[in-house]
Amino acid sequence: MALLPVDEALARLLAGAEPLGEEILPIAQAGRRVLARPVEAYHTQPPFDASAMDGYAIRADDVLSVPAQLKVIGESAAGRRFAGAVAAGEAVRIFTGAPVPPGADTVLIQENTERLEDGAVRVLQTVSKGRNIRRAGLDFSKSDVLLQPGRVLDPAALSLAAAANNAALHVVRRPKVAIIATGDELVAPGEVPGPDQIISSNDLGIAEIIRIRGGEVLDLGIVGDRIEHIEAAIATAIEKGADVLVTLGGASVGDHDLVHAALTRRGMELDFWKIAMRPGKPLMFGRLQGLCVLGLPGNPVSSLVCGHLFLAPLVSALAGRPYRPDIRRARLGADMPANDQRRDHIRAEIHPNEHGELIATPLPLQDSSMLSALARANGLIIREPHAEPARAGDPCEVLMLR
Template identity: 65%
Template structure:
């Protein structure tokens, strides 16, 4: 329960000099990658702007958490480990890493976190976008390894990070999933649960969700334009415009 001004006045009027509270959880955010530079930088060959941390921090703050951006770690185990130790020293309740959780030569997060003492809970899930998601515990600290692709990072934040932080902060958090009908045909799905970026509008008292034609997990503009995600179960059949669907509202 979030104590608003009226609730605080009510507690005082009932002669309660103190009330129990839950500490706002602290999430430490670590971006990884030699190719990343902060906004405002002049890009060279094979370099990109580091953007995921800002969206993840905003997602955390939207459910009452505090966000600590620890910056960018190079693709070296010692550089990543140093920021993990900073997060622990800062008293983080949750450590979020961005990128480096897949299986490439520069995907070092698993080795670093387990080397620091993390017990792995799971690694890789059957969803799109967001397959490389990782979760574990480093003592009392929850560790979430988010994918490096911007869309996958933010979709996973919506589905996993926000509910976790809300619970740690003593809040209720429910995903806003509503019935709708498709505004355009959609192909059959494979073995992964799919979260399809869509524009949702109201038509004659019902919601209509129209998927964007491009669903690549690097296309952040499509997620910025979307106000919902069509939820597609594994092995769902192809569906025509007008058929029923479920949509997770983003805003």
């Protein structure tokens, strides 16, 4: 079977991957979610002319020459306005955020005044009309559309929606991604492995990729190498409403591959298997009763690299989140041999040199089982199929991981 090019595999994986339905959430629970509908302002902000400084609300014409003396007739504070109006020769003590009383057209900052004992204030510096006042509607007006669908509710967007008096928001439903780790050799972190066992680690890294991209993780745990157990886990994923099923290990479709056999017995339609890439060649993708099924390799590095390249954009598309891989231009920090028919993703340390150019230095060991190397690497050097030998200093492309 010919190996499928990476770009074609990704295109087939993402075909038809659209944002899922919407749900309504209290605004306090909507952080980092994606808007499904526009956000409208339900009132004007600020709703009144407000003071931008602590000082005195005055008429600018009363202080055309200084020093000038004004009679202080009251106080306006945030949440407690002055009930009267300002006439000629009068001032109202005012604080930041407080309503500017009628008659006043300017706020004089307190640093340019001197309070007198007889209830008056001496003005020491002139001020232009309108100074230090935030006019009603300066930020937004009632019925303004403030945020558009597709916006991720980051801190600023969330605060804006709240300021516009939205108590709940329509957001894109998070895709639910079920994870099944398969293999008799696996035990959970913290357990004591037997002489032929290892600690399961891929599931945790894959789950974090899902969360970062806006998905909800449904961890179905470790499933042993029994076809009936694997089928039961698949059935659980379907029953719990998963949108994506990720299997870890057993991504091959050989005669002894229980994962593939279990999926086939449940009715999966296989789209592709085997990708022209390294690491991650035995990647499987299919569809099962509305589920996207992604079979990731068992080797930890292969699994996580495939997670970054394929699972991250799939979850992002279903969650309605923008996705653009962080691919940059760099220069090689070491010589590279010619490449074969697979696209290589070489773990590398990538840092700027004294001229600001990124230098990508491949790590000396690239075995697909070595998580320590992947944790050291902050990016992957991308080497296209059949690339010619390259020398240190030659240009290259890198995919930044962090």
